Amino acid sequence: MNGAFYHVHWYKYPLTYWLNIITSLGCLEGGDLDIAYLSEIDPTWTDSSLTTILNPEAVIFANPIAQGACAADAIASAFNMPLDVLFWCAGSQGSMYPFNGWVSNESSPLQSSLLVSERMAFKLHRQGMIMETIGKNNAVCNEYPSPILPKERWRYQMVNMYPDSGQCHPFGRSVMRWETGKNPPNTKKNFGYLMWRKRNCVFL
Numbered sequence: 001m002n003g004a005f006y007h008v009h010w011y012k013y014p015l016t017y018w019l020n021i022i023t024s025l026g027c028l029e030g031g032d033l034d035i036a037y038l039s040e041i042d043p044t045w046t047d048s049s050l051t052t053i054l055n056p057e058a059v060i061f062a063n064p065i066a067q068g069a070c071a072a073d074a075i076a077s078a079f080n081m082p083l084d085v086l087f088w089c090a091g092s093q094g095s096m097y098p099f100n101g102w103v104s105n106e107s108s109p110l111q112s113s114l115l116v117s118e119r120m121a122f123k124l125h126r127q128g129m130i131m132e133t134i135g136k137n138n139a140v141c142n143e144y145p146s147p148i149l150p151k152e153r154w155r156y157q158m159v160n161m162y163p164d165s166g167q168c169h170p171f172g173r174s175v176m177r178w179e180t181g182k183n184p185p186n187t188k189k190n191f192g193y194l195m196w197r198k199r200n201c202v203f204l
Helices: 015-019 064-068 070-079 109-126
Strands: 002-005 009-012 034-038 102-106 154-160 192-197
Touching (some): 034 109, 064 070, 102 109, 109 192
């Protein structure tokens, strides 16, 4: 197995708002299609040393014991939801750290593209660009920063190169069950995913 590097383009895509499925303004994240993040202009995405500015705790989890614990996250995501307490794990995809585009052991391009997509979601949470909405304590009706990715609240759906509209997958779930035919040898590795995030809100 060889290493690989990927860039990520993160787009704001408020589909529920466009479809007008929910009429409460307090429950919607409005706006238009927009570019939220381009990894090409972020120097930390290509430099592992600079990345430690955003994730200094990665040093703690860079050992066989911490990475071995990720087997539990992989099993949990295979049958149900990932384990938020194992926040440094990306289930069957590997490790959430570091927050950059380098994948040390690529088993398949599709799996690697998912790993860097999950890392980007974590990175945007850490940078305060994606807020959390779990209704607890005084944050019942408010968004608030969450530097740790709440994996249980995220799903993904493949839309490019081969649309997979029939199913959504939780973070960390193995791609072995559905990647057949989606990793041709002549691929340019331009994968696209629609990321779904659960939001709690107060209905107005």
